[in-house]
Amino acid sequence: MNETQYSFFSRVLHWLMAGVFLYQIALGYLMQRADKPFKFILYGRHKTLGLILLMLVVVRLINRLLTTVPSLANFPLWQKRAAKITHYSIYVMMVAIPLSGWLMSSYAGYHPRLPLLGVVALPVDESKSLADVLNKVHFLLNYGLLTLLLLHIAAVIYHSFVLKDKVLGRMAFFQGKGNKV
Ligand code: HEM
Numbered sequence: 001m002n003e004t005q006y007s008f009f010s011r012v013l014h015w016l017m018a019g020v021f022l023y024q025i026a027l028g029y030l031m032q033r034a035d036k037p038f039k040f041i042l043y044g045r046h047k048t049l050g051l052i053l054l055m056l057v058v059v060r061l062i063n064r065l066l067t068t069v070p071s072l073a074n075f076p077l078w079q080k081r082a083a084k085i086t087h088y089s090i091y092v093m094m095v096a097i098p099l100s101g102w103l104m105s106s107y108a109g110y111h112p113r114l115p116l117l118g119v120v121a122l123p124v125d126e127s128k129s130l131a132d133v134l135n136k137v138h139f140l141l142n143y144g145l146l147t148l149l150l151l152h153i154a155a156v157i158y159h160s161f162v163l164k165d166k167v168l169g170r171m172a173f174f175q176g177k178g179n180k181v
């Protein structure tokens with residue numbers, strides 16, 4: 001790693017999880033519109049993948065705490081603040097979304113499965129009303145995440161094409177051509 005880029009492991013985790021999160025959001029939307037019995041297979045996959053993402057977020061947060069993040073010292077204060085607020089909010093959503101899904105399924109009495117570990121049940125009593133509330137929470141959090149991701153991607157486009165700096169290179173597997181870090 002050099003001081004102008006995230007560590008190799010952080011970059012791999014970012015792109016792997018970005019792809020899987022976007023797939024998972026599309027799956028959550030499409031599975032509800034699928035026909036039975038395929039629908040049940042997709043629900044199962046969504047839950048399993050959601051729990052795998054939750055475990056990956058934990059790994060990512062530990063890695064974030066243990067590694068140095070490239071400095072934003074050359075950027076105006078408002079950009080540093082906007083980046084921090086957006087990134088922290090995305091992390092909050094990345095934890096809250098799978099947790100709300102897991103709780104929703106547990107209250108509904110449908111427990112998710114993990115490869116090797118089998119069924120992973122949360123110790124809660126079934127409650128249809130709580131499952132309904134958590135269904136709405138899960139839905140709203142996903143819209144929150146999508147809004148943040150629109151801002152996130154718009155910011156990268158603004159940096160790359162308007163400011164023409166190397167922000168994308170901080171997370172990419174190349175350095176970028178801009179003249180500012
Ligand atoms: C095409 C899509 C995407 C692009 C081009 C992109 C690009 C970037 C770039 C350039 C950074 C570094 C920003 C900096 O140096 O301050 C970054 C950070 C980050 N991105 Fe993305 N990203 C994309 C999608 C996503 C998705 C889908 C997620 C989450 C589901 C995500 C979550 C994050 C987070 C949490 C950070 C902060 C990293 C940290 O400081 O720990 N990104 N992204």
Ligand code: HEM
Binds near residue numbers: 027050
């Ligand atoms: C990483 C995480 C996750 C993402 C991004 C995600 C995303 C989504 C999205 C976009 C929907 C569609 C919302 C709607 O249109 O109403 C959805 C529905 C659903 N999710 Fe997730 N989800 C995740 C994790 C989980 C987990 C871990 C579980 C359960 C263990 C779960 C269970 C469900 C269920 C049961 C539905 C369907 C609700 C219904 O039929 O009304 N999700 N999810």
